[in-house]
Amino acid sequence: MKKLKPTESELEILQVLWQKGSATVREVHEVLSLHKDSGYTTTLKLMQIMYEKGLVVRNDQSKTHIYQPNVTKENTQQQLVGKMIHNLFGGSTTALVMQALGSNKPNLEELDAIQNLLNDLKKAE
The missing domain is CATH 1.10.10.10 (Winged helix-like DNA-binding domain superfamily/Winged helix DNA-binding domain)
Known part of the structure; x- marks a missing residue:
């Protein structure tokens, strides 16, 4: 499609x-x-x-x-973020995350969610 x-x-x-x-x-x-x-x-x-x-x-x-x-929010977000990573950050997810966290200070709840995601990603390796 x-x-x-x-x-x-x-x-x-x-x-x-x-x-x-x-x-x-x-x-x-x-x-x-x-x-x-x-x-x-x-x-x-x-x-x-x-x-x-x-x-x-x-x-x-x-x-x-x-x-x-007729499109899901998740698929649209994934597509647009993927395009942004490729076009603005030279394909570097790290650069995107560093920019996002440096520009907008996450609250403790968001930091916990980010940490949990990082832990899950490490376990999947």
């Missing part, structure tokens, strides 16, 4: 759909308008493009179309 590459605006829409499970254009637009100034028709057009690209599926049984994500 061809890897789908959502744009930044498409990712914002996907975030809403991942959270809600399914939504109309109006519902998505209402969430987006809380933190972004864009028109309803812009959201509609983006979601139509996303449907054509295969990023979302649409149920058009009723007058109001209901959209659902």
Whole structure:
């Protein structure tokens, strides 16, 4: 299957759909308008493009179309992080992690989760 590459605006829409499970254009637009100034028709057009690209599926049984994500959050994150590691960090996962931890100080709970992941990775070797 061809890897789908959502744009930044498409990712914002996907975030809403991942959270809600399914939504109309109006519902998505209402969430987006809380933190972004864009028109309803812009959201509609983006979601139509996303449907054509295969990023979302649409149920058009009723007058109001209901959209659902057609890509998982996990797969999308994995694809985008992989691309970022390759393009920005020369393929170095270490460089990415060092940059992330240096830029954003994790709290104790996050540090514990990171440590547990590192321990699990060491055990798997």
